[in-house]
Amino acid sequence: MKDKQHIIDDIRAFNRYYTGLLGLLNNHLLDSDYSLAEARILYEIHSLQPVSASQIMSNIVIDKGYLSRVLKQFEKSGLISKQVSSEDARITLVSLTATGLTLFNKLNSASEEQIATLLNKLSSKEQQQLVGHMQAIRTLLSD
Amino acid sequence: MKDKQHIIDDIRAFNRYYTGLLGLLNNHLLDSDYSLAEARILYEIHSLQPVSASQIMSNIVIDKGYLSRVLKQFEKSGLISKQVSSEDARITLVSLTATGLTLFNKLNSASEEQIATLLNKLSSKEQQQLVGHMQAIRTLLSD
DNA sequence: TTGTATTAGTTGATAAAGTCAACTAATGAT
DNA sequence: ATCATTAGTTGACTTTATCAACTAATACAA
Structure with a gap:
């Protein structure tokens, strides 16, 4: 039994x-032209689209000015489209364009590939155990 | 039994x-005047002192030019002292000064406090389990 | 031993990333 | 109607990080 300091x-x-x-x-x-923050923003857009900047901010800790600029750049480079919400004109909803989806898929595959490489060293049973430990940690810390 | 994609x-x-x-x-x-990178460098110095920049780089992924500047600033602000290695004049060994140790202790306590707050929500048994899951993950991934 | 490669660290120049406050416009609340 | 709040934008700025060129010291092999 470990004491608190040890824990x-x-x-x-x-x-x-x-x-x-x-x-x-x-x-x-x-190796890509995108930062971690940008990749994560792209992920959130893919998951939640059509999504507002505020919604993204409720999932990632990021400065709203910074996010605004990233989204502006995404739009400029054709990765997303913006549309003012019909319900609330303050809100701009963003969605992936076909180009954005292609990029997302590329980054996503690369991420998955990284994980797959990690998993290759483990047996199937160990892989299940790994996920089990991760979920246990989340459960313990999320209450 | 989950399939690979699910995992x-x-x-x-x-x-x-x-x-x-x-x-x-x-x-x-x-809330401090230090970045995560700086705090981590300070931690490494505390753990390994007297320690060279190269040794620090073998524990943290950091650009050597950037590290050099951080150490220079640490020295300037009196947190560390530098001494050329007597065995190899290319190597500079750095150590915490009393001021540096005081700062380290302060940052260290604050970090521990963060963890302690997290742990407060858990019973003693759950705390042990949490650590157990973490060690299991490390063991699985470190082979 | 001498030349060649390698290692440790520094520095200049620059770019990328992130922060903060002021601001506009729209909506909510009383 | 007025006042407060929310969403997002923009300018100005600082911090953080990257990269290559460079010096100096050491290792190594012919």
Whole structure:
């Protein structure tokens, strides 16, 4: 039975470890023209479209000015289209264009590929266990 | 039994979740004058001192030019002292000064406090389980 | 030993990323 | 109607990060 200090140390060690792993997994973005933030915004748009900037901000911690500019750039480069909400003219809903969807699929596949490479080292049973541990962590921390 | 695609999706969902959690836990640094990178460098120096820039780079992914500047600034502000290695004059070993140690302790306590707050929502048994899941993940992924 | 490659670290120049406040326009609430 | 709030934009700026060129020291092999 570990004492509290020991538990805290272990969690921080895991956090350092996992920060590094997340960094490795996100490395493939360096070969693309997109940052992690942009990739994540694209992911949110894909998941929630048509979606407002505010909705995106409720899923990602990001400055609204920064987000506004990213979306502006996305529109300029033809990745998304904007449409003012018919219910509330303050709100602009964004959706992926065909080009945006193609890009999303490309980035998404690359992300999946990273994970797949990680999983290749594990047996099927170990893979199930890994996911089990992850879900257990989320469950423990989400109450 | 989940198929591979399902497993990949679950892992990516965990990664998004944990990225957000790490962001929250690192938020306390916004109230300090130090960035996450700086805090981590300070941590490495504390752990490994006397330590070279190269050694730090083997623990953190960071540009050597950037690291060089951070260390230069640390020295300038009296947080670390530098000493050329007696065995190899290319190598500069850095150590925390008393001021640096004080700062480290402060940042360290704040980090621990963040974790402690997270743990407060859990019973002692759940805390042990949480650490168990984390170690299991590390074990699975580190082979 | 001498030349060649490698390693450690620094610096200049630049780009990318993120922050903050002021602002407009639309809507909500009393 | 007025006042407050919400959504989003923009300008100005700082911080963070990247990359290549460079010096100096050491390793290594002929």
